[in-house]
Amino acid sequence: MQLYSFFNSSTSYRVRIALALKGLPFDYVPVNIRAGEQREAGYVARVNPSAAVPALVDGDFSLGQSLAIIDYLDARHPVPRLLPQDAAARARVLELSSVIACDIHPVNNMRVLRYLQDVLGVTPAQKDAWYRHWIDDGLAMVERLLQSHGHGDWCFGDAPTLADCCLVPQIANAQRMGCDTSAHERAMRVYTHAIAHPAFQAAEPRRQPDHTA
Amino acid sequence: MQLYSFFNSSTSYRVRIALALKGLPFDYVPVNIRAGEQREAGYVARVNPSAAVPALVDGDFSLGQSLAIIDYLDARHPVPRLLPQDAAARARVLELSSVIACDIHPVNNMRVLRYLQDVLGVTPAQKDAWYRHWIDDGLAMVERLLQSHGHGDWCFGDAPTLADCCLVPQIANAQRMGCDTSAHERAMRVYTHAIAHPAFQAAEPRRQPDHTA
Helix, strand or coil: CEEEECCCCHHHHHHHHHHHHHCCCCEEEECCHHHCHHHCHHHHHHCCCCCCCCEEEECCEEEECHHHHHHHHHHHCCCCCCCCCCHHHHHHHHHHHHHHHHHHCHHHCHHHHHHHHHCCCCCHHHHHHHHHHHHHHHHHHHHHHHHHHCECCECEECCCCHHHHHHHHHHHHHHHCCCCCCCCHHHHHHHHHHCCCHHHHHCCHHHCCCCCC | CEEEECCCCHHHHHHHHHHHHHCCCCEEEECCHHHCHHHCHHHHHHCCCCCCCCEEEECCEEEECHHHHHHHHHHHCCCCCCCCCCHHHHHHHHHHHHHHHHHHCHHHCHHHHHHHHHCCCCCHHHHHHHHHHHHHHHHHHHHHHHHHHCECCECEECCCCHHHHHHHHHHHHHHHCCCCCCCCHHHHHHHHHHCCCHHHHHCCHHHCCCCCC
């Protein structure tokens, strides 16, 4: 398998964690999204019609979107399972993952921040306030969900799931942007537990071949 | 079951389609998100810690996030199935659904448009241009995915899936906001086919009990 990835992309980071948890070998293919490589015609035509990272290529099957990729990996390589089979447990994992993947990450990703800056001409202070607003609001939702339904050392139970694959990159991103995440106690307890795990460490941005300062 | 819904919320609309396709009866509980009812303490504490619609209550189990809810309904009431069981077919459905749920909808939802207007003070013309930019960009991705992988009368095959539950509300929303969606030929062919289906009609905003002009 090949993973098209950018070291600092938090959606790529989610998939790298999943691959590492499952112990699956893959070729890392860097796509520099800062330079717009994800929009190059060859990449869009051959790898990912949605012009984004990550993309997984498995033989002649290529697939975009981090949550779809992790679900696919879970179907093809079910040990360890990242999506529970019990309907209610699975729903909790998907609910928290969706809060991060739909409510937090998209409003703060690079293309949105660039539009704010380049098209709407917002100041750096306004851009930072935008970023922090959605992080604070979104992590408060995550924290309430974990306070209501979380259990064990991980988001939901004694083993990592898709929810942890989403939570860790989001908190790492928030910290990189200077947000104070300490108020979200249960989320931070899971985060601290997760980043000590070898699979989560192997997936860190600074350990990827395309990492730059 | 109870569905907490707002007539004009496109994430609520997705779940209403799924419930109608499965023929499941439910009580409609309106939550006026224009008036901020989704943030009221009782709703957040008892129904949905993530302070949003939709939320599904099934006995003593309550769940937020439209994609998690539809996955849960598929597990509990698998006929008709909205998520294929074959790994590759399922991946295609989740990929397209994620483009809509993660890349298009979140940047144009009400809370983001309000922030642009109330905090950043953008003009109505700038707000419209923002909306159209993400719709044009996002529907172009959807169209490329459908051109590459779509088949049959629906997004993927001869029966509706989660992808159609996501596509129809997104296109209806874009049209309501005055976007020209005609260039996205395959997406519009699926849309036109879908809106003639009784389940999609039953889920339309104008047929909900809380509909207002």
